[in-house]
Amino acid sequence: MITATALLGSVALAACGSQESSSGASPSATETSSSSTAAASSSDASTADSSSAPAADVKYTPTCPGGSINGAGSSAQANAITQVINNYKTACKGKGQINYSISGSGAGVSAFIGKQIDWAGSDSALSADKGEVDKAKARCSANDAWHLPLAAGPIAVVFNVDGVTDLNLSSETLAGIFSGAITKWDDEAIKQENPNANLPSANISVFYRSDESGTTDNFTNYLNKAAGDVWTEEHSKQWKGTGKGADKSAGVSQAVKSTKDSISYVEWSYASKNNLSMAAIDNGNGPVKLTGESAGKAVSAAKVVGSGNNLQLDLQYKDTPAGVYPAVLVTYQIVCSKGLDAQKTALIKDFMSFYASSEQQNDIQKLGYAPLPGDVASKVLTAAQAIS
Numbered sequence: 001m002i003t004a005t006a007l008l009g010s011v012a013l014a015a016c017g018s019q020e021s022s023s024g025a026s027p028s029a030t031e032t033s034s035s036s037t038a039a040a041s042s043s044d045a046s047t048a049d050s051s052s053a054p055a056a057d058v059k060y061t062p063t064c065p066g067g068s069i070n071g072a073g074s075s076a077q078a079n080a081i082t083q084v085i086n087n088y089k090t091a092c093k094g095k096g097q098i099n100y101s102i103s104g105s106g107a108g109v110s111a112f113i114g115k116q117i118d119w120a121g122s123d124s125a126l127s128a129d130k131g132e133v134d135k136a137k138a139r140c141s142a143n144d145a146w147h148l149p150l151a152a153g154p155i156a157v158v159f160n161v162d163g164v165t166d167l168n169l170s171s172e173t174l175a176g177i178f179s180g181a182i183t184k185w186d187d188e189a190i191k192q193e194n195p196n197a198n199l200p201s202a203n204i205s206v207f208y209r210s211d212e213s214g215t216t217d218n219f220t221n222y223l224n225k226a227a228g229d230v231w232t233e234e235h236s237k238q239w240k241g242t243g244k245g246a247d248k249s250a251g252v253s254q255a256v257k258s259t260k261d262s263i264s265y266v267e268w269s270y271a272s273k274n275n276l277s278m279a280a281i282d283n284g285n286g287p288v289k290l291t292g293e294s295a296g297k298a299v300s301a302a303k304v305v306g307s308g309n310n311l312q313l314d315l316q317y318k319d320t321p322a323g324v325y326p327a328v329l330v331t332y333q334i335v336c337s338k339g340l341d342a343q344k345t346a347l348i349k350d351f352m353s354f355y356a357s358s359e360q361q362n363d364i365q366k367l368g369y370a371p372l373p374g375d376v377a378s379k380v381l382t383a384a385q386a387i388s
Helices: 027-040 045-053 077-090 105-113 132-139 171-179 188-193 214-226 248-258 268-272 292-300 340-354 357-364 374-386
Strands: 002-004 058-061 069-075 099-102 119-122 146-162 169-170 205-209 245-246 262-267 280-282 328-336
Touching: 002 214, 027 340, 045 357, 058 340, 058 357, 058 374, 069 340, 077 099, 077 146, 099 248, 105 132, 105 146, 105 328, 119 171, 146 214, 146 248, 146 268, 146 292, 146 340, 146 374, 169 171, 171 188, 171 214, 171 280, 188 374, 205 214, 205 248, 214 245, 214 262, 214 280, 214 328, 245 248, 248 262, 280 340, 292 328, 328 340, 340 357, 340 374
Parallel strands: 069 099, 069 119, 169 280, 205 245, 205 262
Antiparallel strands: 002 058, 119 328, 146 262, 146 328
């Protein structure tokens, strides 16, 4: 049963599943449930998000059809979807099994197209140029695959430099660091943006996601659009810059935490959970610290570019207004609009609708995620209910 007045769409970075999917690609939701607890305890994320939450009232009572579904993909939504799966299990008194494995966006899309899983979590939309749209349609028995944005969150630029807790970096300087054009912490560009910081004369250790990652895709999209004269590569799930690779969000976070004079990019929940220092980003209108409010403004400015119930969002990465944090991603649940058997269709429809409800969005907001615009969130609920 649904009541939709407006939808508060906060979304978090996370993935889950009580066991590995048939693709066998990665850790499951059960293994990541402790991450949700840790992230939820982050006072910075919780306070910021709670203060920025728009009023909303989208009610959905799950029908609990039972059965089993398997998903995989984005690590960005791990904490959120873990929480929602646990909440669904409680609401349905254990009826229905929902599994989500953290394999990375690229692996999730591949497993979905290959019919190894029932839906994919991806921080990037399917690529028509790479044939993913057509392949997904074939996988869905000649029916369209839809993008349902259910987790939105900022990408933190994290660093580990002794004696430096506050750091301002312009988009151009970030592009220089991650492309390898800037190699020292006391480079003149960094010093000019941080005149009061005690910057060491040390090499910058850059870490990046070694797996195919939607976080990488979104971060490089931001770099290219905001500082295209420095970061000249097109956005990609595969890293094209300098540095050393680390596996998934957890690996990148640990690499920065354990390496002096390092820098990387990672979802906010992982940065908060690991107590990593985060840089403020200057995208032309002054440095902006990462908060729920500054990230929420970026998501609110997103435009729906998909058609019908295929809800792809276009985020503004260039010339963002003052107070808007520019590096934000959206995690899509990629689902078949039709084409799965009746049991799986019923459970996917029920779970995605439950995920979109204001109660669940409020819950995952506590994990440190930015709210979706109310009109977009309402469309997500409508689209989920249209799955047949």
